[in-house]
Amino acid sequence: MDLAGLRKKRAEDNKRRKEAAEPLMKIKREMMKKLKRKLTWAEINSVALNYHHPELQNVWGDLKAGISRAAPTTMEAHPSLKLTLLPFQKESLFWMKQQEAGPWKGGMLADESECPWYDIQTIALLLSEPRRKPSLVVAPVVALMQWKHEIEKNAEGFTVCLWHGQGRLKADDLKKFDVVMVSYGTLEAAFRKQQKGFKRGDAMIKEKSPMHAVKWHRVVLDEAHNIKERSTNAAKAAFALDSSYRWCLSGTPLQNRVGELYSLVRFLGGDPFAFYYCKRCPCKSLHWQFGNKRNCDDCGHSPMQHTCYWNNEILTPIQKYGMQGPGSDAFKKLKILLDRCMLRRTKIERADDLGLPPRTITVRRGYFSPEERELYMSLFSETRRQFSTYIAEGTILNNYSNVFSLITRMRQMACHPDLVLRSKTSKYVQTEEEAVCRLCHDTAEDAIVSKCNHLFDRECITQYMLGHEETAVPVCPVCHIELTIDLQAEAVESGEEKKLKKQGILGRLDLSNWRSSTKLEMLVDELCELRDKDCNIKSLVFSQFVSMLDLAAFRLQRAGFNICRLEGGMTPQARDATIQHFMKNPQVTVFLISLKAGGVALNLTEASQVFLLDSWWNPSVEYQSMDRIHRLGQHRPVQVTKLVVEDSIEAKILQLQDKKLAMTQAALATDPDSALGKLTEEVDLDSFGHHHGKAEN
The missing domain is CATH 3.40.50.10810 (Tandem AAA-ATPase domain)
Structure with a gap:
């Protein structure tokens, strides 16, 4: 084909495309006239989607009409269910x-x-x-x-x-x-x-x-x-x-x-909320299908011509506009969607059914000792200097994990300096890790290992087993499953890293000269005060740092508390045995739990006190930990105490928690209009859409 022919063909193609696009352009012009403003990118996409996918035109109904809720209806359970709902x-x-x-x-x-x-x-x-x-x-x-x-x-x-x-x-x-x-x-x-x-x-x-x-x-x-x-x-x-x-x-x-x-x-x-749609044809799929990364496996159009309906209708407008204009409409769409697929009742709504006792959340604030303050300010200066370097070089996004690591070190310093100074990667650690007995938390001079991989001093575990009645089966004092250990086994040498890998921070400390921290002493004071009031009160202590739980266990045992722990590496059987040990033994009054290992799916209503050693970025995680005891079966008032060190990063975390909690309550509230009112202007767009790194997990 000669040049003239190519030009003629191109002109014909352009004419056909223009004619095909005219209906869409007409719809866009009518929308702009009605709204008296330019259309957003999401609204332009919606026009194309509704044109090629007519079934989407009435998905949301009338946003101004609000949500009508049917009266609750009950249904009796099948007789084979052995309890009454x-x-x-x-x-x-x-x-x-x-x-x-x-x-x-x-x-x-x-x-x-x-x-x-x-x-x-x-x-x-x-x-x-x-x-x-x-x-x-x-x-x-x-x-x-x-x-x-x-x-x-x-x-x-x-x-x-x-x-x-x-x-x-x-x-x-x-x-x-x-x-x-x-x-x-x-x-x-x-x-x-x-x-x-x-x-x-x-x-x-x-x-x-x-x-x-x-x-x-x-x-x-x-x-x-x-x-x-x-x-x-x-x-x-x-x-x-x-x-x-x-x-x-x-x-x-x-x-x-x-x-x-x-x-x-x-x-x-x-359907249609989870699907990907093509903006140029009726193609629709639950999967992102681009085998060659250039063309859709079904219709052949490019990835740019496909959009996720959820992103287009809800996520993108909220991210870009917050609670204004298109963002407000997107929020109403979210409420409509959740009303169709979600049932949520709050404890306030169903208080008569649940009969739950009151729950009180308090923040106990402490202050660094002079030595702790000096260490914290030194770390803060180092962190700020490194952060400023990333900003100046324009590499902040490329170093997100490094920034998160720096912030984590500041959070650890607020808990106990040893979490930073005696971490495995710390430049200050000069000594070889020693074996620490899991019974006495002192250096094990003659260490042996149980089948469940817990290390004990030979004398300690021997005395522990002799203390059991002859008819009773001894259980591991750490995970509380049946104890299997060879008391005549050769001692574990300190160089056997494989067997010592779980020793943790206590193996890197000089325990005879160890010093506590402001945060730990706040915890000990609270628990001692409870013990003086009632020696049978049981408490849960949460931290996201396993090393902090190690230090808390050491300090609390020195203070005379009987404790048990829920550790991440336990089998389901060991976890269950540990939980039963805490629930059934009155003398065990403190349960140390990591947020990751036990912040969800536990029922520990024997306890009535919760202590949070370190604040987490996400308030929902903390509320989940509180709800281990504030649930059906709890008959005592529940007290939750958050331990916070003033003039540290923890104060900033509490502010972020307030913002995220406002966003969550608004999104899941029953009344969409009151939900929007809960979100104040101080809740920035980061609370809605932008990623805060690993801190959110």
Whole structure:
């Protein structure tokens, strides 16, 4: 074709494109005339989407009309459920059955943690119909044994399989059970081996995941906010499960950013909210399908011509405009969406059903000692200098993890200087790590290791075992499972790093000359005051830093407290044994728990006091830890004490918590108009959309 022919063809193509685009341009002009302003990018996308996908035109209805809520309806549980449901649980059972009969085929049960027992409500749902096998429950490790106990205790004739640890069953064998339970970590690992494979020798081997080879009747995600980041392998593993019905259970479905809700909507497969749409043709998909990264596998259009409906209608307007104009409309759309797929009751709304005692949250403020202040200010100056360097070089975004690490060190310094000065990576640590007995927390001169990998001084563990009655089976004083240890074994040498790897910070300290900190002494003062009032009061102590729990255990045992600990490396059986040890032994009054290992899915109503050693960026995590004791079964007033050191980074964290809490309460409130009013001008856009790094997890 000659040059003239090419020009003619190009002109004809341009004319056809212009004619095709004219209807869209006409709609845009009419919208601008009506709104009396330019259209936002999201609104321009909406015009194209509504034109090529007419089914989207009436998705939201009339935003000005608000949300009408039907009166709650109750449903009696099947007689095979061995307990009586409370009124709010009967309401949720009816709602769950209605949701499964509708287009969502499931939904989110998002009651506040004080309106608890998702497991009981889910068991009632499983029993509400002729038995269909199998259903899958995905939960944090710490919750697996609780689920198992509740199903076996309350569901008549139900068979349960815990797919965790050694000896996991094959897919065909799993189909024989009514309920299969798996942790998020195990599910993710099985999916990763299937998708990416694992190395065996010099070869990469892919292994089909039994979890993804079964067509489940129901999949239930307990503590569903574990998949809040859509790009993580845990979220992708959950998305890939095949089931007829899907449920998300979480008291905190929204923790940091509105965008986190997308992962839950995506898991539920909400149509159209979870789908990707083409702006130039009727193409629509639940997956981002661009095999060659240039063209859609279905329609051939580029990635730029495709958009996620959730991002376009809700997330982007809120991120860009906050609560003004298009952002306000997007917030109303979010409320409409959640009303269709989520049921949430608060403890205030259901106070008569729950009969919960009052909960009081106080902040005890302390002050650095002169030595601590000098160390903190030195670290602060170093941190500010490094931060200023990143700003000057324009590399702040490339060094986000480094900045987060610097801030974490400041938080640790506010807890105890040793967390910074005696960390494994600290330049100040000069001595070799020593073996520390887990019974006396002193240097173990003659150290031996139990089968559960806890290290003891030979004399200490010998005396401990001799103290048991001959008919009693001794249990490990750390994890409280049956103790297996060879008292005649050769002593562990300090150089055997493999056996000493879990010794932690105490192995790097001179314990004979060790000094406490302001934060620890605040904790000891509070617990001693409680002990003087009533020696039977039980308390939970939370920290996100395992080393801080090590120091707290050492200091509290010196002060004469009987303690136990929940550690991240415990098996489900060991965790359960430790929890039972705390609940059933009156002399054990303090339970040390890491936020990550035990901030969710525990029922510890024997305790009535909670102490938070360090403030977390996300207030929802702290409220989850408080709710370990403020739940059904608690009959005593609950006191929560946050220990904060003045003139430190902790004061700034409390301010950030207030902003995030306002955002969460507004997004999940029942009344959308009052919800918008809760968000004051001081709540900046970072609270809605921008990422705060690892601090949000």
